[in-house]
Amino acid sequence: MDNASTDRPAHLKxxxxxxxQQFDAAKMGMWLFLVTEILLFSGxxxxxxxxxxxxxxVFAHSAELLDWKLGGLNTIVLLASSFTVALGIHxxxxxxxxxxxxxxxxxxxxxxxxxxxxxxEYTSKFEHGVFPGAAFDPHGVSHGVDYALYNIPFAxxxxxxxxxxxxxxxxxxxxxxxxxxxxxxxxxxxxxSSEYYTPVExxxxxxxxxxxxxxxxxxxxxxx
Amino acid sequence: MSQGHHITSIKTLSIVIGALVxxxxxxxxxxxxDLGVFTVPLALAIATTxxxxxxxxxMALRWDNKINAxxxxxxxxxxxxxxxxxxxxxxxxxxxxxxxxxxxxxxxxSEAEMQSREPDASTRQFNRTPE
Numbered sequence: 001m002d003n004a005s006t007d008r009p010a011h012l013k014x015x016x017x018x019x020x021q022q023f024d025a026a027k028m029g030m031w032l033f034l035v036t037e038i039l040l041f042s043g044x045x046x047x048x049x050x051x052x053x054x055x056x057x058v059f060a061h062s063a064e065l066l067d068w069k070l071g072g073l074n075t076i077v078l079l080a081s082s083f084t085v086a087l088g089i090h091x092x093x094x095x096x097x098x099x100x101x102x103x104x105x106x107x108x109x110x111x112x113x114x115x116x117x118x119x120x121e122y123t124s125k126f127e128h129g130v131f132p133g134a135a136f137d138p139h140g141v142s143h144g145v146d147y148a149l150y151n152i153p154f155a156x157x158x159x160x161x162x163x164x165x166x167x168x169x170x171x172x173x174x175x176x177x178x179x180x181x182x183x184x185x186x187x188x189x190x191x192x193s194s195e196y197y198t199p200v201e202x203x204x205x206x207x208x209x210x211x212x213x214x215x216x217x218x219x220x221x222x223x224x
Numbered sequence: 225m226s227q228g229h230h231i232t233s234i235k236t237l238s239i240v241i242g243a244l245v246x247x248x249x250x251x252x253x254x255x256x257x258d259l260g261v262f263t264v265p266l267a268l269a270i271a272t273t274x275x276x277x278x279x280x281x282x283m284a285l286r287w288d289n290k291i292n293a294x295x296x297x298x299x300x301x302x303x304x305x306x307x308x309x310x311x312x313x314x315x316x317x318x319x320x321x322x323x324x325x326x327x328x329x330x331x332x333x334s335e336a337e338m339q340s341r342e343p344d345a346s347t348r349q350f351n352r353t354p355e
Contacts, residue, residue: 023229024289031292035299042303049307050314052264068252075248083241086232086282093231208283212275218248219267223255 011196023198030202034209037172041213044165048220051161055154062158063222065130065138065150067121071222074117075214081110082211085204092197097190100200104184107207111177118170125159132163162221169217172210179203230287240281247274 009019016022052059084106091099128147129137136156138147183199186192192200251270259266280286285293324331 028289028292028295031295035295038299038303039306042306045303046307046310050310053311053315068255072248072252076245079241079244079248082244082278082282083237086237087234090232090234090237093229205283208278212278215274215278216271219251219255219271223251224263224267 009195011198019195023201026198026202027205030205034205037209041165041168044161044168045216048161048165051154051157055157058152058154059158060224061152062150062155063224065125065145065147066162066222067124068222070117070121071218074114075218077110077113077117078211078214081107081114082208084110085207089197089200089204092187092192092200093194095194097187097192100192101184101187104180104187104200108177108180108184111173111180114173115170115177118166122163130159132160136160165217165221169210169213172213176203176207176210179206230284232281232284232287236281240277244274244277 008014012019012022016025084103088100088103088107091097091103124142125131128140128142129135130147130150131137133156136159138150138155140147180203183192183203186199247270251267254266254270255263279296285296326334
């Protein structure tokens with residue numbers, strides 16, 4: 001027993017029997033956290049559902065004001081970032097440090113791209129008075145779209161739901177970027193290997209969930 | 225790791241990202257048409273398929289410890305309960321036009337009261353033929 005304890009790898013906490021046990025415990029904790037995240041967003045999806053059932057034609061009309069091309073571009077960007085995270089984990093499991101670092105950096109770049117597109121979407125809405133809540137006052141004409149046509153009852157509810165849902169989702173993207181800076185630095189330092197890559201795995205799970213939320217937000221807000 | 229975690233091949237990951245991009249195109253394409261009542265279910269079906277691909281392959285739940293699948297499944301179950309039970313209320317509001325202010329007993333009492341004031345049954349007809 002004493003001999004075994006001297007062989008323990010640096011990453012293994014003293015209260016775990018093995019690396020596998022530590023990895024499984026961390027991953028299960030991550031899944032529990034993801035469920036709380038799903039429930040956080042489900043509250044907003046319930047708000048969306050209730051108002052959509054009440055005012056379907058208002059929601060269909062208001063959705064036309066959102067640019068599906070930018071929304072679609074962001075969907076592709078987030079899907080690509082999910083792919084690079086999955087690739088990163090694949091390379092970590094194969095002890096390919098270069099592949100891991102490259103894919104983590106790519107993921108970070110995709111996350112930046114997503115937020116830049118989101119910034120342009122938000123500002124183009126703010127310019128024409130499309131704000132969440134009581135400040136909602138669409139006006140002006142741009143690209144042949146008369147914003148005043150969207151000043152109809154309950155359109156404010158649609159755009160409030162849009163800004164809150166995409167805003168909280170955007171905040172999750174921002175948190176994800178912070179996480180990727182942290183694990184990319186660790187990966188460059190050579191902290192990860194096929195023996196230990198728990199932070200990469202769990203950040204990856206978090207990032208896939210952020211992607212899944214967007215998979216639902218895109219059609220519900222932009223398309224239908 | 226000593227036990228050997230499942231390593232998803234680059235080929236599998238590439239097929240999944242390809243499918244996800246195609247499904248994104250499909251949901252944009254189908255939204256161009258007016259499908260009536262099928263618009264929302266179709267969009268949700270495509271989104272659910274995409275989410276399922278991400279969860280099972282990218283998040284590797286398919287090969288993972290079953291406890292994680294159970295945790296995720298229970299979470300989804302509660303989301304379904306959350307949405308459907310709220311809809312039991314909000315989707316059926318205003319469907320009871322014959323509601324009254326009083327209690328059932330009050331209503332029955334006032335009905336009996338009206339009944340007692342009712343004159344002879346034969347006089348209740350409005351369009352009686354003149355005798």
